[in-house]
Amino acid sequence: MKEKTIDKSNKLHHVCYDIRGPVLEAANAIEAAGQKILKLNIGNPAPFGLYGEEHLRQALIENLHAAQGYGETKGILAAREAIYTENQRNGFQNISVDDIILGNGVSEMIMIAMQALLNNGDEMLVPMPDYPLWTAATRLAGGTAVHYRCDEDNDWNPDIEDIRAKITDNTKGIVIINPNNPTGSVYSRETLLEIAELARENNLIVFSDEIYDKILYDDAKHIPFASLQDDLLVITMNGLSKAYRLAGFRSGWMTISGRKTHAKDYLTGLNMLASMRLCANMQAQFVVPEALNHDKTIYDLTLPTGRLGQRRDVAHRLLNEIEGVSCVQPKGAIYCFAKLDQSKFNIQDDEKMMLDLVTQQHMLLVQGTAFNWDKPDHFRVVFLPDAELMTEALGRLKVFLADYRQ
Numbered sequence: 001m002k003e004k005t006i007d008k009s010n011k012l013h014h015v016c017y018d019i020r021g022p023v024l025e026a027a028n029a030i031e032a033a034g035q036k037i038l039k040l041n042i043g044n045p046a047p048f049g050l051y052g053e054e055h056l057r058q059a060l061i062e063n064l065h066a067a068q069g070y071g072e073t074k075g076i077l078a079a080r081e082a083i084y085t086e087n088q089r090n091g092f093q094n095i096s097v098d099d100i101i102l103g104n105g106v107s108e109m110i111m112i113a114m115q116a117l118l119n120n121g122d123e124m125l126v127p128m129p130d131y132p133l134w135t136a137a138t139r140l141a142g143g144t145a146v147h148y149r150c151d152e153d154n155d156w157n158p159d160i161e162d163i164r165a166k167i168t169d170n171t172k173g174i175v176i177i178n179p180n181n182p183t184g185s186v187y188s189r190e191t192l193l194e195i196a197e198l199a200r201e202n203n204l205i206v207f208s209d210e211i212y213d214k215i216l217y218d219d220a221k222h223i224p225f226a227s228l229q230d231d232l233l234v235i236t237m238n239g240l241s242k243a244y245r246l247a248g249f250r251s252g253w254m255t256i257s258g259r260k261t262h263a264k265d266y267l268t269g270l271n272m273l274a275s276m277r278l279c280a281n282m283q284a285q286f287v288v289p290e291a292l293n294h295d296k297t298i299y300d301l302t303l304p305t306g307r308l309g310q311r312r313d314v315a316h317r318l319l320n321e322i323e324g325v326s327c328v329q330p331k332g333a334i335y336c337f338a339k340l341d342q343s344k345f346n347i348q349d350d351e352k353m354m355l356d357l358v359t360q361q362h363m364l365l366v367q368g369t370a371f372n373w374d375k376p377d378h379f380r381v382v383f384l385p386d387a388e389l390m391t392e393a394l395g396r397l398k399v400f401l402a403d404y405r406q
């Protein structure tokens, strides 16, 4: 009898998350064979020595006893109060503690937000390039991710006319990632107001992923979308993974702000899905008040003299020193999204380029198309490593690119 294969569901056919895709598998195979790989592929602060503060780890340890049982679906009150207070301070409009839901990272919140909203064929405007979970979650929920262009020549700001041109009767919402992964762009008030106007005209929900809101360089200022008006439904995502360097604690949240009267059914859907996973990881919830009320260390790290500020400068400078590579200076987050001069490299398949890089130079980056960028001419570098490691890594990239062509 012919053996029946076990296949993944059709729901996954157009879903991809290549940050942890085939290139990483190739790197893991090389490592399994005993060779070391320089990994600049994932925005995970702790492995680069950027650990959470001791008092945050203590908050987790001290509350282990209390964290043994399931908790409230939306999250423990102390955590929601701390988030509420911070949101209030940041000018979020029309919120209460009941408008906050905690989850196992922003990742889970993104999945829940899309699953609760989208019917087959509904469209979601997603930036290009994007943090690809937004596209993947939209598709898994049956929706269509419609990518709007962010403009490299305009500091990677969203192209408002492109957004306008892509709105249809099926568009349910728009995702903005600010500060942006992978470009490091921090959006101006004018840009945000223009997006708000489009959302207002077309009845769109705004999903604002602000997980990097405290990771800002130079004079960059982050403006929470939810602070700009009270007549739009805005769902803001944030969490402990980046600014507090606690990615492994898996703690994130959504705040639902603005106009809600027309969205009661959707909000019921969000609560249903949150209830179905019972509650978020309890231990990490006890860390949230301690982090939000007492931890300002990220501001020192991002100063020009701070570890992140310095690493941003080194990465940006070294990338631009490579012949045929250019990179807009990131104003926020922890990534450079660099461009390859195609008249020189002629890259047709950027995943292949990354595979070749891993094989030849034992270093791991992520190709631009993994961020739904529509041409094979960009790649992302995580600038978490210290100056020495970064210099070593980008030195290897320089050697690789000296004669790499497709």
Ligand code: PLP
Binding pocket: 043, 104, 105, 106, 107, 108, 131, 177, 181, 209, 211, 238, 239, 240, 241, 247, 250, 251, 252
């Ligand atoms: N949103 C953005 C823009 C990210 O870059 C990331 C992780 O890199 C996430 C969400 C996921 O965050 P979390 O660790 O809270 O799931």
